[in-house]
Amino acid sequence: MRTRVRAGEPDAFAELFDAYAQVVYHHAFRLTADWSVAEDVMSATFMEAWRRRESVDPEGGPLRPWLLGIATNMARTQCRSNRRYRAAAAAAAEAGPASLRIPDHAEETASRVDDRRRINATLAALSSLKRAEREVLVLCLWEGMEYADVARTLRIPIGTVRSRLSRARTKLRKLADAELGRTKRELTPRTRQVKGDRTHAIRSAEEGIR
Numbered sequence: 001m002r003t004r005v006r007a008g009e010p011d012a013f014a015e016l017f018d019a020y021a022q023v024v025y026h027h028a029f030r031l032t033a034d035w036s037v038a039e040d041v042m043s044a045t046f047m048e049a050w051r052r053r054e055s056v057d058p059e060g061g062p063l064r065p066w067l068l069g070i071a072t073n074m075a076r077t078q079c080r081s082n083r084r085y086r087a088a089a090a091a092a093a094e095a096g097p098a099s100l101r102i103p104d105h106a107e108e109t110a111s112r113v114d115d116r117r118r119i120n121a122t123l124a125a126l127s128s129l130k131r132a133e134r135e136v137l138v139l140c141l142w143e144g145m146e147y148a149d150v151a152r153t154l155r156i157p158i159g160t161v162r163s164r165l166s167r168a169r170t171k172l173r174k175l176a177d178a179e180l181g182r183t184k185r186e187l188t189p190r191t192r193q194v195k196g197d198r199t200h201a202i203r204s205a206e207e208g209i210r
Helices: 002-006 010-032 035-051 064-078 082-100 110-126 131-142 147-154 158-187 194-209
Strands: none
Touching: 002 010, 010 035, 010 064, 010 131, 035 064, 064 131, 064 147, 110 158, 131 147, 131 158, 147 158
């Protein structure tokens, strides 16, 4: 595949797209928190991959890390500041489970609803991380890439990958738990003063009899 991509074979790029389009798309969404921007990033990624096809090393494994590296750079150009990312993430989280566009006939069950809330809370928490921490976390945890591959993709030392990932995981866990707790408090209905209502009703009745 690497040899065919380097040679610019259209069929090779068609196979590459079929194999990794969804991977690149979801990776872009986790970095941008916007479905439409993720589509743009995905398209730009494969266009850039075609332009840079001759840079592919003829030796090596699957081209997934190479594509995710390009997608990460494309996402950077789409989201040049954490402010824009936070706005997009907040909008996606505010939209709730429907924004995920995942068809599921069992969404009414408690466990499925909790899963959706956890996803939304995690998405909102991601927006609070620094861009460098977010990129390492997404590549290592969501994409399952090895530290060495992430280091090559982001062009940073492996030690930096480890330290950023450790900080990002700790921050994400705390922020997601806090966001989930806030959401649950907002969804919990306030209890009414039933006792006071009954007392008021009894007095009204007695006054009516008199």
